[in-house]
Amino acid sequence: MDLKGFLKEKRPAVLKRWLDYVLETYPSQTAEMLRSVENRFTNPVGRIISDSLGAVYDELIRHMGGAGQAPEGGLGEFLENIIKVRAVQEFTASGALAFIFSLKKAAREEAEASGAGCGEDFYRQMTEFDTLVDRLALGAFDFYMQCREKIYEIKAAEVRNQTFRLLQQANLLVEKKEEEHGEEHKN
Amino acid sequence: MAKEPKKEDLLQSISYKAPKTFWMDTPTQIKPGMFCWGAKAKSMNVVGMPNARDWNPAEEDWKLPENWQEILIEGLRERLDKYRSLRLFLDICVRCGACADKCHFYIGTGDPKNMPVVRGELMRSVYRKYFTTGGKMFGKLAGAREMDLQVLKEWWTYFFQCTECRRCSVFCPYGIDHAEITIAGRELLNLLGLNIEWIQGPVSNCFMKGNHLGLEPQTIVSNIEFMVDDIETLTGIRINPTFNRKGAEILFVTPSGDLFGDPGVYTCMGYLMLFHELGLDYTWSTYASEGGNFGFFTSNEMAKRLNAKIYAEAKRLGVKWILGGECGHMWRLVHQYMNTWNGPADFLEVPKSPITGTVFDNARATKMTHIIEFTADLMKHGKLKLDPSRNDHLKVTFHDSCNTSRGMGLLEEPRYVLKNVCRNFHEMPRETIREQTFCCGSGSGLNAGEDMELRLRGGLPRANAVKYVHDKHGVNMLANICAIDRATLTASMNYWVPGVAVAGTHELVANALVMKGEKKRETDLRGEPLPLPEEQTNVSARAVTEKAGGEANV
Amino acid sequence: MKALLPFLAVVFLVLLAVVGVKAAGLYFVFGVAVPYAAAAVFLLGFVYRVVKWGKTPVPFHIPTTCGQQKSLPWIKPNGIENPSGTGGVVARMLLEVFLFRSLFKNRKTKMKGEYLSYSWAPWLWLGGMAFHWSFLLIVVRHLRFFFQSVPAPVQGLEHLDSILNWGVPALYITDVIFLAAVTFLFLRRVTLSQVKAITLPADFFPLFLLLGIGCSGVLMRYLKFFRVDVVGVKELVMGLVSLHPAAVSGIGTIFYVHLLLISTLFAYFPWSKLVHAPGVFLSPTRNLSNNSRVVRHVNPWNYPVKVHTYEEYENDFREKMKMAGVPVERE
The missing domain is CATH 3.40.50 (Rossmann fold)
Incomplete structure (x- = not known):
């Protein structure tokens, strides 16, 4: 079996290992809470984390073998939801993104556990897989930076909004409209 | 968050696994992005807060008075005798956990100390130590602990990570309202000068100038004039609002954030347009120019001091009743506290809509009606032409x-x-x-x-x-x-x-x-x-x- | 770990009763003195607690409103979740006390495919209801020991409770529910992560006591080996309630275990979280009607505070006000 087939077949097991690594980055009681409730509204953080990991995983597999090319703009966008959450949690930049690399570990451990990790071809495929994960991490890093920038932008906007009238009276608000339109294009 | 990691930390920081400990044994960290700056001496002095000094929560030394423990415990004793809610809620919680996942801060942070029940336990553990026999005798076994600096910092961190929203009290089988604990907790912290500047600043502004933003009368007038100009551009209609006008039928009070901020100003323009269309005989006040009340997030006494302006101004201007704008905590206070603090408002009349003739009997004692109640009544009677x-x-x-x-x-x-x-x-x-x-x-x-x-x-x-x-x-x-x-x-x-x-x-x-x-x-x-x-x-x-x-x- | 000490404490109590009665023959101590002492501690403590709460003022009118207020005549108010009068408050309190209305609300939303479905998370509510109601019925059933001739309602309850007619003596349904519910309440404290995180030793102690009480009672009734002299029990209890106590021997040791655990529970009650029972009636977020804009709520310790008067304000800003065309009191 090739690695792609293996990862497809072992999706639940690898994902579980990966999720465990992600949750390990939280304090234990927090992790238990994130793990325990499967509920979009009362446990949005937990839900976002597990949903995102699944989506990213599927996307990665889709790009393996054959064409093997990551889509335009990298894989980062699939991580947006989870990065958005981690960007406001108490992580350093490295801490917020380290979890991506633990997918490599999760995949290897599962391969080892099920005795699939042998053969030169497997090694080659694993390297390809690693490259995809690295690319994912780079995309995630871009998005993480966007999130952090957004936070500072929000802080600045809030100060501006609080004194909206004052600025308006002083005719200092010209650039605001332009910025808003710019943002609309982005979204 | 976002703290620059030291180079030597980088390699060690790979593992983010935290130790598995009981919340009481997990020390509190004051983390950037998760707390507000400490109150400044200048703002504290305006309203005579104790221990006024500049301090920084992120620093080890909070410049506390020497006998701070005594102040705090005596403060707690006083409040236990003044508030049944506090004494009762500290006594009767069974820690069933129904509230645990109801708090937005717990859901959003996953931090066990943000479970309402644990926020309560932060104070309850100290209460047990100093006020219950079991706690005095069995100490930690009975869930009791000394009030030390670590606990104080924990209080400060988590009583300023509660928005007093009361969602927990909906689900509690005894109606335990952790807002009451937070309110008492913040009062106690304020005895040591441990407010945050984001609250203390507006409080001192509001005390001296009538509103949180510290807008002086001429600024309020010119702000509203500015909105009037915008309305004229939009509709071709010129509106002429009045300020501090004696003999108006209605005094209108709204949070000052709407006079200045985006998108609040549009709401404020909405009021102006509605009142003009109705031909309402009302006035703004530059003295009672704040509906909100950050005093409530400081202490009950401070809230009362700031709130007093509303009735005082209604009396001075001789209006018949008061109309209140769209605001959240302002309305909790108007509805549940104002008349107790600063009433009875026997110099006012029961609010009656001059347009529909509806008497707002539900505001019979406070004499203050919510603008949404007022507008809903207008619409029900078909008094507004709407597209x-x-x-x-x-x-x-x-x-x-x-x-x-x-x-x-x-x-x-x-x-x-x-x-x-x-x-x-x-x-x-x-x-x-x-x-x-x-x-x-x-x-x-x-x-x-x-x-x-x-x-x-x-x-x-x-x-x-x-x-x-x-x-x-x-x-x-x-x-x-x-x-x-x-x-x-x-x-x-x-x-x-x-x-x-x-x-x-x-x-x-x-x-x-x-x-x-x-x-x-x-x-x-x-x-x-x-x-x-x-x-x-x-x-x-x-x-x-x-x-x-x-x-x-x- | 948090469960160990409370567990040992209950084991100690059990051994204490066994040794005290079986080995030392202290029938009077365990049959009369301890129950009287416990009853006294309970009564005094209970009254002390309730009086203390009652004497503490309710300065502000702070009901938690969980439904539409009574405002305009054409908007239907929710008279129970947001009561505007005494009737509504009574209904709200009754629902809270007898049916645990607030716990019942515990809902969780789940995604079923693309759509939302509301599933209700009733387990805590169910466990709480099962425990409190079965406990109450068991207490009522025990009244047979407190009256010379058993009151008809108690007999009726006994009959209903044993309606399954299983075994000899017939199994009481409440016994099963009680033990199951207490076990459930214990299990959620050691398994559910959130509940585990908030549990204190003081939460385990009453659970172990209740389990001990339930188990000793069940053993006494259903197991031949432990069967006790019911006539003797009634004699002892009647002596206690008629204030002519007399030690009765030959009842069976396990009865004294049962009695000591009950005595402990009673004595412990007023000093622990168990006071939620009377406390719920005094809870100001539940027992007040939402009428604070209609009737002025008076705070008994309201005191004058320093305010910034209009006069002071005008003095600060008079010129600026005049410039802006705002009327002033003194030119």
Whole structure:
């Protein structure tokens, strides 16, 4: 079996290992809470984390073998939801993104556990897989930076909004409209 | 968050696994992004707060008075004798856990100390140590602990990570309201000069100048003049509001955030347009120019000191009754506290709408009516000419403010008003609205800039429900009746659900309000072009079918 | 770990009763003195607690409103979740006390495919209801020991409770529910992560006591080996309630275990979280009607505070006000 087939077949097991690594980055009681409730509204953080990991995983597999090319703009966008959450949690930049690399570990451990990790071809495929994960991490890093920038932008906007009238009276608000339109294009 | 890692830490920081300890044994860290700056000596002195000095919560030394433990324990003793709520809630919690996952801060941070029950235990553990026999005898075994510096910092951290939203008290089988614990906790912290500047600054402003922003009378007037100019551009109608006018029938009080901030100003323009259209005999006041009350987030006494201006000004101006604008905590106080603090308001008359003749019997004693009640009554009597198609470019949902829903029960009135002025209205899921509404994440004076990560995390449960209706129904406008919501949900939406704007309900009312003698409107209050007629017909057909489904689809 | 000490404490109590009665023959101590002492501690403590709460003022009118307020005549108010008068408050309190209305609300939303479905998370509510109601019925059933001739309602309850007619003596349904519910309440404290995180030793102690009480009672009734002299029990209890106590021997040791655990529970009650029973009636977020804009709520310790008067304000800003065309009191 090739690695792609293996990862497809072992999706639940690898994902579980990966999720465990992600949750390990939280304090234990927090992790238990994130793990325990499967509920979009009362446990949005937990839900976002597990949903995102699944989506990213599927996307990665889709790009393996054959064409093997990551889509335009990298894989980062699939991580947006989870990065958005981690960007406001108490992580350093490295801490917020380290979890991506633990997918490599999760995949290897599962391969080892099920005795699939042998053969030169497997090694080659694993390297390809690693490259995809690295690319994912780079995309995630871009998005993480966007999130952090957004936070500072929000802080600045809030100060501006609080004194909206004052600025308006002083005719200092010209650039605001332009910025808003710019943002609309982005979204 | 966002703390620069030291180079030598980088390699060690790979493991983020935290030790598995009981909350009481887990030391509290004061983390950047999760706390607000300490109150400044200058602001504390204006209102005579104890231990006024400049201090920094991130530093080890908080410059506490030498006998701080004594002050705190005596303060607690005093409050135990003054508030049945506090004594009872400290005594009767059984730690069943029903409240645990009801708090937006717990949901958003996952920090066990943000479970309401544990926030209560922070104080309860100290209460046991100093005020119960079991706690004195068995100590930690009975869940009791000494009030030491570590515990103090824990109190400070978590009593300023609670927005006093009272969602926990809805689900508690004994109605334990952790806002009462937080309120008492903050009062005690204030005895040591441990307020945050984001609260203390507005408090001192409000005391001296009448409003949180510290707007002086001439600034208030010129701000409103400015809105009047904008309204004239939009409608061709010139409005002439009055200030501090004796003999007016009604005194209008609203949070000052709406005089200055975006998008609050549009709500304020909405009031101006509505009152003008009605020909209401009302006046603004530059002295009682604040509906909100950050004093409430400091101490009961401070809240009373700031609130006193409203009745005092009503009396001085000789108005008949008071009309209050859209605000959350302002209305909890007007509804549940004001008359107790500063009443009886026997110099006023029971509010009566001069337009419909409706007597607001539900405000018989306080003599103060909520503008949403007032407007709903106008609409019910058909006194307003409305063109809801002017809001057809908006798909609206409504965020119940914590205070007006759980401290008042103002649930149907805003929905009635919104459904009269918008044709696309979609509710968020049932357990995120009405009495179960999620806080914006920044209430009770936590809407500062430096704690943005905390706010965004606390705002996630609300944002998540908005995202659901945004994805499902294309909702692009989050209506509310709270000035803090208008400011803070804007930030939260910007981060979590881009594409959803935030508006006060009376902004949408004013969009739809057809005024006598107005010119053809080309834009809404924000200057966005109004939808074209052919779009309107499509949208309205859809709106009708959706409305027929009503709340069934939420 | 947090469960160990409370567990050992209950084991110690059990051994204490066994040794005290079986080995030392202290029938009077365990049959009379301890129950009287416990009853006294309970009564005094209970009254002390309730009086202490009652004497503490309710300065502000702070009901938690969970429904539509009474405002305009054409908007239907929710008279129970947001009561505007005494009737509504009574209804709200009754629902809270007898049916645990607030716990019942515990709902969780789940995604079923693309759609939302509301599933209700009733387990805590169910466990709480099962425990409190079965406990109450068991206490009522025990009244047979307190009356010379058993009152008809108690007999009726006994009959209903044993309606399954299983075994000899017939199995009481409440016994099963009680033990199951207490076990459930214990298990959620050691398994559910959130509940585990908030549990203190003081939460385990009453659970172990109740389990001990339930088990000793069940053993006494259903197991031949432990069967006790019911006539003797009634004699002892009647002596206690008629204030003519007399030690009765030959009842069976396990009865004294049962009695000591019950005595402990009673004595412990007023000093622990168990006071939630009377406390719920005094909870100001539940027992007040939402009428604070209609009737002025008086705070008994309201005191004058320093305010910034209009006069002071005008003195600060008079010129600026005049410039802006705002009327002033003194030119």
